[in-house]
Amino acid sequence: MNTMTENSTVGYVTDDGRQIGGTIMEMKNITLRFGGVVAIENISFDIHEGEIRAIIGPNGAGKSSMLNVISGFYHPQEGEVWFNGQKRPSMKPFEVAALGIARTFQNIALFKGMSTLDNIMTGRLTKMKAGMLSQAIWWGKAAREEEEHRQKVEEIIDFLEIQAIRKTPVGRLPYGLQKRVELGRALAAEPKLLLLDEPMAGMNVEEKEDMSRFILDVNDEFGTTIALIEHDMGVVMDISDRVVVMDYGKKIGDGTPAEVLANKEVIDAYLGVSHD
Amino acid sequence: MCRTARGSNIMSAEFYYGVEVFLNGLMAGVMYSLVALGFVLIFKASGIFNYAQGVMALFAALTLVGFQNGQIPFASLINAIFGTNLHSFGWHLPALLAILLAVLVMILFAILVERLVLKHLVNQEPIILFMATIGLAYFMEGFGDLMWGSEIKKLDIGIPQGGNGWVESHTAFLGGDDFYGFYLDSLDIVAAIVAVALVASLVLFSQYTKTGRALRAVADDHQAALSVGISLRTIWVIVWSIAGFVALVAGIMWGAKSGVQFSLSLIALKALPVLMLGGFTSIPGAIVGGLIIGVGEKMFEFLIGAPYLGGATENWFAYVLALLFLVFRPQGLFGEKIIERV
Amino acid sequence: MLYREAGDFKTSYAKDNQTFPIKFDRVAYYILLVVAFGVVPFIINDYWANAVIVPFLIYAIATIGLNILIGYCGQLSLGTGGFMAVGAFASYKLMTAFPEVSIIIHILLAGGITALVGMAFGLPSLRIKGFYLAVATLAAQFFLVWLFNRVPWFYNNSASGQISAPERSVFGINVTGPHVDAWAQYMICLVFVFASAWLARNLTRGTMGRSWMAIRDMDIAAEIIGVNPLKAKLTAFGVSSFFIGIAGALLFTVYLGAAEVGEAFGISKSFLVLFMVIIGGLGSIFGSFAGAAFMVLLPVLLKNILVGALNWPTDLAAHFQLLIVGALIIAFLILEPHGLAQLWRVAKEKLRLWPFPH
Numbered sequence: 001m002n003t004m005t006e007n008s009t010v011g012y013v014t015d016d017g018r019q020i021g022g023t024i025m026e027m028k029n030i031t032l033r034f035g036g037v038v039a040i041e042n043i044s045f046d047i048h049e050g051e052i053r054a055i056i057g058p059n060g061a062g063k064s065s066m067l068n069v070i071s072g073f074y075h076p077q078e079g080e081v082w083f084n085g086q087k088r089p090s091m092k093p094f095e096v097a098a099l100g101i102a103r104t105f106q107n108i109a110l111f112k113g114m115s116t117l118d119n120i121m122t123g124r125l126t127k128m129k130a131g132m133l134s135q136a137i138w139w140g141k142a143a144r145e146e147e148e149h150r151q152k153v154e155e156i157i158d159f160l161e162i163q164a165i166r167k168t169p170v171g172r173l174p175y176g177l178q179k180r181v182e183l184g185r186a187l188a189a190e191p192k193l194l195l196l197d198e199p200m201a202g203m204n205v206e207e208k209e210d211m212s213r214f215i216l217d218v219n220d221e222f223g224t225t226i227a228l229i230e231h232d233m234g235v236v237m238d239i240s241d242r243v244v245v246m247d248y249g250k251k252i253g254d255g256t257p258a259e260v261l262a263n264k265e266v267i268d269a270y271l272g273v274s275h276d
Numbered sequence: 277m278c279r280t281a282r283g284s285n286i287m288s289a290e291f292y293y294g295v296e297v298f299l300n301g302l303m304a305g306v307m308y309s310l311v312a313l314g315f316v317l318i319f320k321a322s323g324i325f326n327y328a329q330g331v332m333a334l335f336a337a338l339t340l341v342g343f344q345n346g347q348i349p350f351a352s353l354i355n356a357i358f359g360t361n362l363h364s365f366g367w368h369l370p371a372l373l374a375i376l377l378a379v380l381v382m383i384l385f386a387i388l389v390e391r392l393v394l395k396h397l398v399n400q401e402p403i404i405l406f407m408a409t410i411g412l413a414y415f416m417e418g419f420g421d422l423m424w425g426s427e428i429k430k431l432d433i434g435i436p437q438g439g440n441g442w443v444e445s446h447t448a449f450l451g452g453d454d455f456y457g458f459y460l461d462s463l464d465i466v467a468a469i470v471a472v473a474l475v476a477s478l479v480l481f482s483q484y485t486k487t488g489r490a491l492r493a494v495a496d497d498h499q500a501a502l503s504v505g506i507s508l509r510t511i512w513v514i515v516w517s518i519a520g521f522v523a524l525v526a527g528i529m530w531g532a533k534s535g536v537q538f539s540l541s542l543i544a545l546k547a548l549p550v551l552m553l554g555g556f557t558s559i560p561g562a563i564v565g566g567l568i569i570g571v572g573e574k575m576f577e578f579l580i581g582a583p584y585l586g587g588a589t590e591n592w593f594a595y596v597l598a599l600l601f602l603v604f605r606p607q608g609l610f611g612e613k614i615i616e617r618v
Numbered sequence: 619m620l621y622r623e624a625g626d627f628k629t630s631y632a633k634d635n636q637t638f639p640i641k642f643d644r645v646a647y648y649i650l651l652v653v654a655f656g657v658v659p660f661i662i663n664d665y666w667a668n669a670v671i672v673p674f675l676i677y678a679i680a681t682i683g684l685n686i687l688i689g690y691c692g693q694l695s696l697g698t699g700g701f702m703a704v705g706a707f708a709s710y711k712l713m714t715a716f717p718e719v720s721i722i723i724h725i726l727l728a729g730g731i732t733a734l735v736g737m738a739f740g741l742p743s744l745r746i747k748g749f750y751l752a753v754a755t756l757a758a759q760f761f762l763v764w765l766f767n768r769v770p771w772f773y774n775n776s777a778s779g780q781i782s783a784p785e786r787s788v789f790g791i792n793v794t795g796p797h798v799d800a801w802a803q804y805m806i807c808l809v810f811v812f813a814s815a816w817l818a819r820n821l822t823r824g825t826m827g828r829s830w831m832a833i834r835d836m837d838i839a840a841e842i843i844g845v846n847p848l849k850a851k852l853t854a855f856g857v858s859s860f861f862i863g864i865a866g867a868l869l870f871t872v873y874l875g876a877a878e879v880g881e882a883f884g885i886s887k888s889f890l891v892l893f894m895v896i897i898g899g900l901g902s903i904f905g906s907f908a909g910a911a912f913m914v915l916l917p918v919l920l921k922n923i924l925v926g927a928l929n930w931p932t933d934l935a936a937h938f939q940l941l942i943v944g945a946l947i948i949a950f951l952i953l954e955p956h957g958l959a960q961l962w963r964v965a966k967e968k969l970r971l972w973p974f975p976h
Contacts, residue, residue, distance in 0.1 A: 415944025
């Protein structure tokens with residue numbers, strides 16, 4: 001494996017005075033096709049350690065496909081993915097998860113038959129090591145491990161203020177709470193990089209405020225790097241440090257919220273200028 | 277059954293026998309295709325994998341024979357409860373009338389299935405629906421046996437049987453003096469013709485009638501079809517009726533060949549691997565898959581099974597072939613590659 | 619009080635996680651164990667052992683096994699009969715090859731061998747899903763039955779093609795062969811049932827159980843959050859087949875004594891166990907017991923009523939039974955897809971709140 005470190009880029013200081021670290025993830029010239037359809041065309045961007053990075057763009061711009069490339073679910077035909085200063089070889093999604101990349105999904109992908117607690121416990125799967133035999137007789141490592149991790153999960157439950165629904169099957173929860181549980185499941189992995197696919201889709205103002213607060217708190221308290229897709233421009237501009245703008249599979253803008261807002265191509269894409 | 281004289285030319289005798297096995301495999305394949313067709317119809321229109329298709333064929337054939345022979349339905353049940361001694365009305369219906377009545381029964385059955393089962397399982401996961409059709413298969417088997425009795429019945433609606441003389445005499449010239457022509461069962465030939473006619477009329481029906489177009493719309497997208505005012509429930513009744521009719525045809529062919537008995541529904545299980553080869557939504561796939569399975573299992577038994585493995589490999593060959601095939605091409609022969617999304 | 623949890627506080631996560639968190643359940647469970655181990659062996663007779671209790675215990679193991687695969691991991695299998703046959707024939711070969719080794723070891727090994735076979739046939743589950751997989755498991759069913767039928771090595775070249783269990787004992791008490799007491803049959807099955815249920819409960823409540831359920835509920839999301847689908851599915855097939863193999867071995871050695879593969883382990887056995895899972899409740903160990911009990915009792919009951927009381931001919935009663943079973947399966951899937959276990963849960967929920975329903 002290529003171990004040359006390419007993240008020579010140093011960090012920067014945000015407007016509100018937070019120190020952002022060096023590059024944690026870098027996408028280089030990513031191209032993804034489905035048959036003849038080009039979903040992502042030669043896109044490069046980076047994510048710095050500790051920042052909140054937003055990916056925005058109209059529907060069908062290829063944002064979700066990009067997250068799927070990062071989590072190893074789609075494999076791009078061209079381009080390289082660099083993580084933690086190393087070129088990432090082609091990996092299965094669960095191997096990517098083990099690297100410390102966790103995510104939520106656009107259409108909630110919780111395990112409907114399981115309780116809130118079990119859903120979040122499943123998020124810690126990559127950290128639990130007890131062997132099958134130990135689990136079978138529920139003795140030694142398995143029982144100990146279960147309790148230790150339960151402790152961690154309870155912390156997350158407290159953090160997200162969902163104590164009351166601990167044992168409720170998630171299928172019965174209202175939409176907003178499901179979104180929160182899904183965030184909890186991703187947090188349980190204690191990820192280095194957290195991917196959020198439209199965390200506020202379909203929420204009312206109040207729920208959006210709650211969710212924004214949680215995202216900022218996660219970034220602040222745990223120092224987690226976050227990449228998120230969101231349609232609500234107000235929210236994006238409020239919480240993100242830097243923004244990538246995509247349209248029809250291409251990158252049309254990249255920079256601080258203020259910079260992309262001033263970008264003509266971005267304005268055209270959002271206000272609708274006919275594509276020749 | 278090979279009509280070659282022993283002796284003079286072993287190689288060519290073996291060869292012609294092989295060809296004959298191949299042809300018979302094709303004919304068996306037609307039978308599988310017939311059953312598979314019923315599966316495809318229901319799957320396309322409702323996304324239901326109808327395990328009961330085989331039992332439907334059995335039930336349809338039982339009903340046909342019952343009507344033909346003037347059997348009193350549920351005679352043994354009535355006898356057991358009321359101590360009577362009923363058996364038969366004492367008449368014999370002409371084949372055509374009996375078929376017509378059997379079709380009516382299958383339509384009635386389709387309506388009942390929609391009313392009592394499908395209606396209540398809308399929006400359930402496919403696997404739940406699949407298990408429900410397994411329940412349906414058990415129910416129908418019990419019901420059919422209660423209604424008509426479980427003994428093996430002879431089905432005769434006047435289809436010619438036995439070796440076909442015409443084929444035999446017109447293929448004799450292929451070989452030498454020691455070759456008397458290929459042996460093909462007339463029944464199989466009729467089945468092949470019926471199958472072709474059935475497929476052709478189904479295609480015409482779905483292309484050129486209003487109902488057919490509605491069927492295809494539902495197959496494409498349930499929600500969209502509903503929103504333009506197609507009644508899903510009516511469509512289901514129609515589809516299950518057609519599938520019931522196809523089951524009747526398959527039941528007649530199989531029944532005429534080997535008698536109407538429970539094993540008929542097991543043979544029909546072979547339609548499952550056929551579908552795995554051909555894909556669940558493709559009518560041509562069902563036909564080609566059926567032929568491949570039919571020929572494959574006969575040739576495998578002839579070349580490898582009987583000489584080296586102790587025979588009876590037809591029991592599993594189709595399933596194992598389908599399994600191997602699926603591992604390498606999960607979408608079947610004609611299916612499109614699925615792009616998974618999250 | 620009858621069913622109250624007030625004052626029953628949990629002070630540790632281990633306590634919160636226990637199998638029967640409510641005290642009343644815990645007490646009931648211990649009483650049940652005492653009765654099962656301490657009372658039943660003294661009162662059991664041949665009729666009850668043969669007609670109801672021993673088959674119930676054996677099928678309970680098989681149902682737990684299949685429930686792990688279908689109910690917990692969401693992989694539908696129609697090959698249960700074939701896998702039970704593997705257990706039966708493995709135990710037969712082991713018993714005849716190593717007569718000096720304890721039959722307990724043989725049965726466990728038979729389970730292990732079945733687990734390996736199950737994993738081999740589970741491999742396609744990585745590529746194919748849902749009823750495609752169900753049809754693929756039919757391949758296992760038909761191939762395995764054919765194999766045990768056609769290869770004389772498996773039945774030690776016996777003329778009839780049957781296998782019959784030689785006489786074996788545990789602690790000097792016969793458990794197989796023609797001279798077995800009902801209570802001995804009962805006890806060996808009970809021990810295996812108890813152990814199976816306990817192991818299954820442990821496996822399903824921990825990491826492994828959660829990865830199975832994650833695959834069941836949403837396989838793609840599961841993989842993205844870190845579940846290795848290969849490992850999850852193969853362990854489910856392995857564990858499931860282990861229990862099914864043990865059930866097959868017990869069915870042959872302790873219950874049937876002699877078996878012909880097509881008859882004892884045909885596809886109808888696959889469906890029988892599947893029905894036990896559905897009626898009992900998908901994804902429930904308790905449901906596995908309930909389903910097995912239901913499906914074992916139903917024919918006995920119908921036979922007693924129809925043949926015994928109403929004097930119907932037996933074949934008519936058999937047809938009627940098919941009809942009833944089919945109708946019940948459909949009814950359960952429509953009315954209560956989570957089976958008897960869910961009915962029981964709902965009843966308990968009502969009882970907890972009684973007499974204040976809201």
